[in-house]
Each structure stands twice: as C-alpha cells, then as structure tokens.
Amino acid sequence: MAKQGLEVKFKFYDELLTQCVSQRALREGQWVHAHMIKTHYEPPVYLRTRLIVLYVKCECLSDARYVFDEMPERNVVSWTAMISGYARMGHSSEALNLFVQMIRSGAEPNEFTFATVLTCCTGAFGFCLGWQIHSLLVKHPFESHVFVGSSLLDMYAKAGRIQEARDIFEALPEKDVVSCTAIISGYAQQGLDEKALELFRRLRMEGMNFNYVTYVGILTALSGLAALEHGRQVHSHVLRLKLPFYVVLQNSLIDMYSKCGNLAYSRRIFDNMSERTIISWNAMLVGYSRHGLGKEVVELFELLKAEITTRPNSVTLLAVLSGCSHGGMEHRGLKIFDEMLNEEDGVELGIEHYACVVDLLGRSGQVERALQFINQMPFKPNAAIWGSLLGACRFHQNTNVGKIAGNSLLDIEPENAGNYVVLANLYASAGKWEELRRVRELMKEKAVVKVPGKSWIEVEQTLHTFHASDNSHPRKEEIFQKVRELSARIKGAGYVPDMGCVLHDVDEEQKEKMLLGHSEKLALAFGLIAEPQGKPIRVIKNLRICVDCHNFAKFVSQVYKREVSLRDKARFHRIVGGKCSCGDYW
DNA sequence: CTAGGGTTAG
Numbered sequence: 001m002a003k004q005g006l007e008v009k010f011k012f013y014d015e016l017l018t019q020c021v022s023q024r025a026l027r028e029g030q031w032v033h034a035h036m037i038k039t040h041y042e043p044p045v046y047l048r049t050r051l052i053v054l055y056v057k058c059e060c061l062s063d064a065r066y067v068f069d070e071m072p073e074r075n076v077v078s079w080t081a082m083i084s085g086y087a088r089m090g091h092s093s094e095a096l097n098l099f100v101q102m103i104r105s106g107a108e109p110n111e112f113t114f115a116t117v118l119t120c121c122t123g124a125f126g127f128c129l130g131w132q133i134h135s136l137l138v139k140h141p142f143e144s145h146v147f148v149g150s151s152l153l154d155m156y157a158k159a160g161r162i163q164e165a166r167d168i169f170e171a172l173p174e175k176d177v178v179s180c181t182a183i184i185s186g187y188a189q190q191g192l193d194e195k196a197l198e199l200f201r202r203l204r205m206e207g208m209n210f211n212y213v214t215y216v217g218i219l220t221a222l223s224g225l226a227a228l229e230h231g232r233q234v235h236s237h238v239l240r241l242k243l244p245f246y247v248v249l250q251n252s253l254i255d256m257y258s259k260c261g262n263l264a265y266s267r268r269i270f271d272n273m274s275e276r277t278i279i280s281w282n283a284m285l286v287g288y289s290r291h292g293l294g295k296e297v298v299e300l301f302e303l304l305k306a307e308i309t310t311r312p313n314s315v316t317l318l319a320v321l322s323g324c325s326h327g328g329m330e331h332r333g334l335k336i337f338d339e340m341l342n343e344e345d346g347v348e349l350g351i352e353h354y355a356c357v358v359d360l361l362g363r364s365g366q367v368e369r370a371l372q373f374i375n376q377m378p379f380k381p382n383a384a385i386w387g388s389l390l391g392a393c394r395f396h397q398n399t400n401v402g403k404i405a406g407n408s409l410l411d412i413e414p415e416n417a418g419n420y421v422v423l424a425n426l427y428a429s430a431g432k433w434e435e436l437r438r439v440r441e442l443m444k445e446k447a448v449v450k451v452p453g454k455s456w457i458e459v460e461q462t463l464h465t466f467h468a469s470d471n472s473h474p475r476k477e478e479i480f481q482k483v484r485e486l487s488a489r490i491k492g493a494g495y496v497p498d499m500g501c502v503l504h505d506v507d508e509e510q511k512e513k514m515l516l517g518h519s520e521k522l523a524l525a526f527g528l529i530a531e532p533q534g535k536p537i538r539v540i541k542n543l544r545i546c547v548d549c550h551n552f553a554k555f556v557s558q559v560y561k562r563e564v565s566l567r568d569k570a571r572f573h574r575i576v577g578g579k580c581s582c583g584d585y586w
Numbered sequence: 587c588t589a590g591g592g593t594t595a596g
Contacts, residue, residue: 017587018587021587049588050587053587075587076588077588078587079588080587081587081588084588084589110588110589111589112588112589113588113589114589115588119590119591145589145590146590147589150591151589151590151591152590153591177591178590178591179590179591180591181590181591184591185592186591211591212592213591215592219593246592246593248592248593249592250593251593251594252593254593254594255594279593279594280593281594282593282594282595283594284594286594286595313595314595315594315596316595318595318596319594319595350596352596384596
C-alpha cells in the first residue's frame with residue numbers, strides 16, 4: 001500500500017518535471033526538487049535524471065552536477081546529459097574527464113554520448129583523445145550513424161585531417177544537411193575554398209536542401225576566394241529563400257562583401273540589421289581596416305562605444321588598432337591603446353595588440369622607440385613583432401635597427417623565405433652588398449618555401465589562377481605578350497624593375513624575366529585582356545604583394561588609366577592614377 | 587529523458 005502510494009507520488013513528480021523541462025521553467029523545477037528532498041524518500045534514477053536534464057538545459061551546471069554526484073547508480077542518459085552540459089558551456093576538458101570516468105565505471109556509451117563527446121575533441125590534446133574514442137567507436141555500430149558520423153568528421157576536419165573527414169563523410173550511408181555542412185565548412189576552414197565550392201555545387205545538384213549554416217560555410221569559402229560574383233549570387237539565393245533573420249548569416253555576408261572588396265554592400269547589410277553582435281561590429285571594423293579607411297574605423301568605433309548592450313572585445317581593439325595603422329592614423333591608434341591600457345574593465349591586451357603598437361610606431365617613423373617598446377613589453381617578442389619592426393626599418397631605411405629586427409626574426413623563423421626577402425630588400429636599398437650576400441646565402445641554406453605564391457582573378461564567375469611563370473593557362477601566349485607590352489610601355493613612364501626583389505643568383509636579364517613572371521603580373525595582364533574597358537581589375541594574392549609588382553601595378557593604373565584593386569594576405573591595395581591606398585606602406 | 591554542422595581576429 002505504502003509502496004503503491006510512493007509510485008503515484010513519483011509519477012506526479014515526473015509529470016511536473018517533464019513540463020518544467022519542456023518550458024525551461026527553472027524556478028518551478030527547483031521547487032519540485034526541494035519538495036522531493038523534504039519528503040525524505042529516495043527518488044528513483046529516472047527522476048534524478050530528469051532533474052539533471054532540467055538543470056543542464058537551464059545552464060545550471062553546478063546544480064546538475066550536485067544531483068549527478070548524489071546518484072547511487074547512473075544510467076547512460078544521466079552521464080550523457082551531464083557531459084552535454086559541460087560541452088555546451090564550452091567546458092571541454094570537464095566533459096572529456098567525465099567521459100573517461102564513465103568508461104572506467106563500466107557504463108556503455110550510446111550514440112548520443114559519442115555524438116556529444118566528440119564535439120569536445122578539438123585542439124592537439126582533444127584530438128588525441130578523440131582519436132582513441134574513434135577506435136572505441138568501431139566496436140559499436142555507431143560509426144555510420146549520421147549524428148555520430150558528422151561529429152566525428154568534424155573533429156577530423158578541425159584537426160586539419162580533411163581527407164580522413166572526407167572518407168568518413170563518403171562512408172555515411174545517409175547524408176543530411178548537417179553532415180554536408182560539416183564537410184563543406186571543414187574545407188572552407190582549412191582554406192581549401194575551391195574544394196568547398198566544388199562539393200557544395202555537387203551536393204546541390206544531387207538535390208540536397210541546405211540551410212543557413214551551410215550558407216555561412218560557403219560564404220567563408222567565397223570570402224577566401226574573393227569571388228564577388230559568386231558571393232552576390234549566393235546572397236540573392238539566400239534572399240530568395242526568405243530565411244528568418246540570422247545574425248550569424250548576416251555577419252558572414254558582411255565579411256564576404258568586405259573580403260570581396262565591396263564595402264558599401266557590407267555597410268548596407270550592417271545598417272539594416274535589427275540586432276547586432278560584437279562580431280557584426282568587428283566584421284565591419286576589420287573591413288574598413290583592410291581597406292585602409294582609418295577614419296571610418298574610428299567613427300564606427302565611437303558609435304560602438306555609445307552602444308550600451310554591446311561591449312568591445314579583444315578582436316575589436318585589434319581591428320581598431322590595425323585600422324589606424326592601415327589608415328595612416330598612427331597617433332590616434334597610439335592614443336586608443338593608451339586609453340585601453342589605463343581602463344579598468346577594458347579588454348585584455350595580448351601580444352597581438354602590442355604588435356599593432358609596434359606597427360603604429362614603426363609606420364610613424366619612430367623605429368627606435370618601437371624597439372624600446374618591444375624591450376619593455378610584458379611579452380616575449382615573437383615573429384610578428386620583429387617582422388613588423390623589420391618592415392618599418394625597410395620603409396624608413398634604418399639599417400641599424402633593421403639588422404637587430406632581421407636577425408631576431410631569422411632566429412625565430414629561419415624557414416620562412418619571406419623574412420629573408422624583406423631583409424635583403426633593406427640591405428639592397430641601403431647599398432650594403434656584403435650583408436645582402438650573406439642574407440642570400442643564409443636563405444639558400446635554411447629557407448623552405450612553404451606556401452607557394454599564387455594570384456587569381458574572377459572573370460565572369462570563373463576563377464583564373466596563376467603561379468609564378470605559370471604556363472598552364474590556355475591563353476598563356478597572349479598573357480606573356482601582354483606582360484611584355486605593359487612593361488615596355490610603363491618603362492617609358494619611369495618604371496624601373498626592382499631587382500632587389502629577386503634573391504636568386506642569376507644575371508640581370510634573367511632577374512627581369514623572373515620579375516615579369518610573378519603571378520600578380522600574370523593575373524593583372526589577364527584581367528586587362530579579358531575584362532571590358534573601364535572595369536576595375538581585381539587581383540587577389542595569397543601572400544603579401546611583392547614590392548616590384550606593387551610598383552608595376554601603380555604604373556599600369558596611371559598609364560592605362562585603369563583602377564587596379566589588389567587584395568593580398570593582409571589588406572586591399574586600391575590603386576588609382578598611380579597612387580595606392582596603402583601609401584606604399586604594408 | 588541524452589546527440590551532430592556556423593560568423594570577426596592571428
């Protein structure tokens with residue numbers, strides 16, 4: 001009789017808690033919980049599990065953990081709910097810890113557990129564990145489960161093992177939006193933008209229905225490619241879908257237009273947003289910064305500071321400082337840094353922010369002060385810091401400090417060929433031939449060309465890619481012919497090839513030939529052939545633009561009266577009438 | 587009862 005009464009009571013609690021869970025009613029749930037404690041009966045496992053689920057969904061992790069720890073025995077659901085609680089709050093190591101405990105306790109994880117725990121396996125350590133979890137998985141029939149499979153392939157993709165991710169994807173017996181999005185975004189996040197685009201098109205042809213997360217992924221790929229025409233097409237497609245308002249998607253669109261060179265579109269989207277996150281602001285600020293629009297950066301930053309609901313974060317400050325630097329507003333940037341340094345609850349300053357200050361000081365010609373600043377800052381200088389100082393020394397022709405910066409840089413990154421080029425440029429322009437010879441030898445000895453330079457241009461929604469001295473393009477003869485024609489004509493206007501940009505030991509004639517083969521020039525020449533009169537030429541390069549190619553483009557813009565927009569790894573160079581928006585400092 | 591994919595910076 002008493003036992004039956006208890007069961008009825010528990011059934012009643014169960015119904016109450018189920019309602020609380022579905023309505024995320026934390027207060028009511030807590031009340032039920034308190035009532036249960038007061039009755040002094042031992043609640044069964046399923047009731048305790050419900051409580052954990054409720055607390056996890058309401059993000060009360062400590063309450064959930066309390067109930068979990070008090071359980072006399074645990075079922076898979078309580079383990080999984082608890083792990084998922086840590087996972088969704090971003091506490092990956094706690095989630096992984098709990099999973100290990102679960103295995104040790106002899107509990108059998110199910111497909112829910114695996115799908116959850118694999119999302120925590122990022123980073124080097126996480127991947128180590130994830131790899132072991134994968135081998136554990138093979139014993140269960142879960143590997144080809146869509147949820148587990150997409151979580152698993154995402155883990156491999158984020159670890160940079162994209163081929164393994166692809167294999168898991170292909171092996172899935174059923175593919176859905178999420179697994180497709182995971183692999184497409186995986187390619188995009190690894191910078192394999194063309195692969196992402198190719199797969200996206202194939203899956204779409206096969207009839208897959210994508211959602212807004214997939215579009216975010218594909219926009220990332222299009223941003224990387226700076227494929228403006230493609231991007232506009234995806235945008236109009238997204239509009240036709242009449243999706244509800246998703247901030248993340250809008251943020252992606254802002255970034256895509258800015259990386260494709262169309263800031264006006266970015267701003268229009270930004271202005272029309274009904275709600276913005278800090279990422280929306282950052283994307284817009286970075287856009288202005290990338291285009292060298294210092295004034296716009298500072299104006300927008302002032303608007304942001306007037307907002308009460310959105311606080312700047314470390315990325316914001318990075319965008320603002322580098323915006324001041326790219327926009328030639330050194331004093332303003334230094335002032336903002338000092339303000340942040342003194343602000344009580346300001347953003348936390350990292351070494352990247354200090355690198356921006358080195359850049360600001362260097363640009364304004366205060367190379368010695370920059371060196372002093374480096375020696376006093378609370379971080380051990382890294383390659384970015386020395387690289388920035390070296391760049392400043394090259395621009396301001398300071399060989400003394402340049403030597404210090406260059407040698408420190410070569411100590412840290414002896415394999416990076418680009419570093420030798422900048423140092424050699426400095427020595428060459430200062431006439432230090434002995435030092436120049438030494439740098440060349442060092443480079444031959446130690447440098448490894450990790451990322452080959454390439455440039456591309458989008459013409460009528462097709463991307464044309466060029467490597468140095470590339471002769472794979474079907475219209476290569478025409479292109480080489482055009483480059484020679486350009487060179488001859490701009491020489492008449494004063495262009496002198498910058499042989500300092502060639503570090504190979506070859507004769508002068510050979511050097512000039514190598515310079516003319518640079519991928520930027522090939523893409524530029526092709527643009528002039530293939531694009532209609534008057535249309536700006538938009539060239540994209542995967543690395544920093546070379547000094548000679550920059551100069552070459554300036555002369556072409558002047559002699560041919562053509563706007564040239566060049567996006568390199570760091571920023572845009574908008575070149576009109578022989579002048580570049582970067583002010584020749586980059 | 588418990589589950590997977592997403593945006594800025596470097």
